[in-house]
Amino acid sequence: MREKGIFISFEGPDGAGKTSVLQIILQRLKPIFGENLLITREPGGADNPIAEQIRNLVLSSNYSDIDLRTEVLLFAAARRQHLVQTIIPALENGKLVISDRYVDSSVAYQGGGREIGVQKVLDVNQFATEGILPDKTIYFNIRPEIGIQRINSTRTNEINRLDTDTIDFHKRVNKTYLELADDNKRRYEIVNAEANLEKVVEETWQLVKKIIDI
16 A cells, blocks of 8 residues: 555546546556555545535536536535545545546636636635645546537437536636646646547556556
8 A cells, every 4th residue: 555645637628538538547457556546526426425415416407597606616515525535535545546527627617617717716626625636637638619529429428517508618618727737737637638539548548657657
């Protein structure tokens, strides 16, 4: 067991394929890390019923009239619970933690996409997380038009309220992500998610191996 865990987040616009890539990476990591590996996702999280309940509320298509600031606060609340109940204990036990989305998703989607303001969303999440950020963030970059086309044509799993927003919304999300990457060059690694799945997986795998030093 490692003395200190490693925290990696996977980020990207809808349709970037990061979740599919993560499932393949998981199969490669399991034989190496065994029980010292935690794969989780936001909103919600592994074995986290409180955060999962908030997820069900905030992503439900039944609540299209949700107030935008309420949305920010709900995501931050789910993140807080996920962090203290799931992520921090795993890191303290020396585990490798990979989360499908984290703070940057709120900044991009609510701060940029919803036009609430990047700094306002950052401030809320600074309070929620006490400044805890991933050691590395792998960003799956894809043009919004291609991402939305993928969602509409290929996705068979959950399509949530955020997926159905306008193309202008998704363009703002993408723009904000790229600004975050530019502002956090030491933390961010960018993958071209428009390539075929095999190439994206291999590029991601090489990055993960470098981050965890295997």
